[in-house]
Amino acid sequence: MEFRDVVRTRRMVRGYDPDRLVPADLVDRILTHATHAPSAGFSQGWAFLVLETRETLDSFWAATTPPGAASRWLAGMRTAPLIIVPLAHKDAYLDRYAEPDKGWADRDESRWSAPYWYIDTGMASLLMLLTAVDEGLGACFFGIPPQRLAAFREAFGVPDAYAPIGAITFGYRAADRRSASLKRGRRPLDEIVHRGRFHPAA
Ligand SMILES: Cc1cc2nc3c(=O)[nH]c(=O)nc-3n(C[C@H](O)[C@H](O)[C@H](O)COP(=O)(O)O)c2cc1C
Numbered sequence: 001m002e003f004r005d006v007v008r009t010r011r012m013v014r015g016y017d018p019d020r021l022v023p024a025d026l027v028d029r030i031l032t033h034a035t036h037a038p039s040a041g042f043s044q045g046w047a048f049l050v051l052e053t054r055e056t057l058d059s060f061w062a063a064t065t066p067p068g069a070a071s072r073w074l075a076g077m078r079t080a081p082l083i084i085v086p087l088a089h090k091d092a093y094l095d096r097y098a099e100p101d102k103g104w105a106d107r108d109e110s111r112w113s114a115p116y117w118y119i120d121t122g123m124a125s126l127l128m129l130l131t132a133v134d135e136g137l138g139a140c141f142f143g144i145p146p147q148r149l150a151a152f153r154e155a156f157g158v159p160d161a162y163a164p165i166g167a168i169t170f171g172y173r174a175a176d177r178r179s180a181s182l183k184r185g186r187r188p189l190d191e192i193v194h195r196g197r198f199h200p201a202a
Contacts, residue, residue: 006133012179013138015076016171022082026135027052030084030170033131037124040116041102045092046124047162049085056156057083060167063155064148076176077140080169084128085144085152087162088121121165128168138173141166 031048039045051057060083065074093116094107104111125141132139143166144152152164191201 001134006130010129010133012140012142013171013173013176014073014140014169014179015174015176016079016081016138016169017174018079018081018171020081020172022052022137022170022172026137027082029135030128030131033127034086034124037120037127039120039123040093041096043093043096043116043120045089045096045117046121047087047089048124049087049156049158049164051083051085051156052081057081059155060085060152063151064144064167066148072177076174077142077169079174080140080171082170083167084170085156085164085167086121086125086128087158088117088165089162090115090117091161093117117163118165125165125168128170132170136172137170138176139168139170141168143167 027050031050034046034048035044037046051060057078057080061074061078093112094104094109096102097104097111098107129139129141144164149164152158153160158164
């Protein structure tokens with residue numbers, strides 16, 4: 001696929017063919033592409049929890065959704081045969097930037113203009129979303145509710161030092177409904193681009 005088509009046709013897919021598994025080589029390609037994301041100081045402070053058996057997928061939904069929860073969204077998302085949870089590892093950044101070539105030996109978080117551990121893990125996530133499109137798959141990035149994080153960690157043995165920035169479902173697309181949020185429309189460039197100087201909206 002042309003890169004511009006990958007970018008422009010990508011959209012979050014919330015319903016999958018439950019009978020078509022994602023082949024192992026494709027799962028590996030998605031994960032390998034994630035590692036090509038840029039990272040501050042090449043810290044690569046990320047990890048990826050891969051869930052692809054019925055048992056682990058069921059455990060994910062049980063941990064991250066309230067008991068008895070039922071919705072069209074959940075019914076569609078549960079059809080995904082693969083979930084990858086991108087985890088941000090802040091300590092990898094604090095350690096990396098304490099090395100002599102960076103010199104922030106105090107590991108002071110106020111030195112960071114933005115939490116690069118989340119940014120880089122987000123970049124890796126986007127590469128996985130784009131790889132899915134390129135490979136003819138659908139995918140959806142979504143949040144894990146804060147009140148379900150403890151149950152999620154417990155279910156999969158994820159240490160506190162690793163923060164899930166969300167989760168991504170993958171699979172072959174089934175008919176699904178587009179997000180209601182899209183009614184907002186894509187913001188035009190002249191509203192968001194500030195050439196030469198920031199121009200407040202009139
Ligand atoms: C950080 C982030 C969190 C999101 N959380 C959810 C979510 O919890 N549930 C969901 O269905 N979609 C979620 N989305 C998908 C957005 O709703 C979607 O990207 C947006 O409506 C634009 O649609 P598109 O990606 O299909 O073009 C999330 C996207 C991002 C980037």
